[in-house]
Ligand code: GDP
């Protein structure tokens with residue numbers, strides 16, 4: 248082929264290299280106890296990272312601060328390896344006074360930035376591990392009202408440091424109409440308080456299919472989710488992941504029933520790389536330059 252330079256194969260090269268190295272992704276979950284965070288993580292990655300815990304009796308000694316726990320898993324799909332870290336934040340919002348609940352979470356995110364910066368400054372930068380948090384799923388209680396003070400506070404303190412993805416927890420406890428109303432109120436609160444949530448980037452000259460997909464995903468924010476790794480039988484004889492009720496079955500993977508599929512697209516299937524890039528190019532970069540300025544560099 249005259250004049251064919253061959254760089255059209257670059258995407259494949261990148262792909263091959265990434266496949267060999269594997270991918271690293273860190274997701275954080277934040278929200279009050281019992282909102283289904285652990286269940287949703289299991290549902291998203293189709294694993295049992297979390298095994299069900301017995302609920303604590305009311306008298307049991309509970310921690311008085313927000314704890315930060317992280318779980319690692321190597322998962323593989325069609326020969327592609329993903330090193331996944333889930334950062335959980337038990338205790339958030341569970342106290343009588345939740346004023347500073349966001350603080351240990353912010354500190355954790357920044358200490359991961361610090362660890363990255365330290366690796367960048369090393370003489371040998373061959374093997375940098377990226378433990379920065381690439382996305383934060385923020386679980387909203389399915390109240391149907393509006394954002395609570397703690398939600399606003401958390402998102403305002405964190406939106407410059409992490410890609411925020413708000414989700415409506417346990418959306419099977421609300422009717423479709425309640426969900427639509429609630430979403431509208433959440434979005435207007437988010438706008439009113441100038442909170443930035445993660446928006447998938449759009450590029451010029453993109454094909455219609457890609458644009459439609461992006462719009463469909465964006466239209467579901469905040470995602471109304473249902474989590475379950477149980478297989479249940481539907482009245483018409485299918486086996487699905489879902490939650491069974493006397494009145495019927497809520498199917499996790501059915502887009503008529505909830506936004507789980509769209510959330511998974513946002514987080515994993517379509518925008519994982521964008522989440523990683525935005526973390527590196529914008530969130531981390533801003534943090535880093537602020538830090539250097541504050542150190543007088
Ligand atoms: P976490 O404390 O936020 O990690 O919540 P868990 O994932 O441990 O779930 C707490 C309880 O809520 C468990 O009994 C789950 O079975 C239940 N649960 C989890 N997800 C959902 C959901 O989407 N809908 C409903 N109705 N219940 C859920």
Ligand code: MG
Nearest residue numbers: 284285286335
């Ligand atoms: Mg949990």
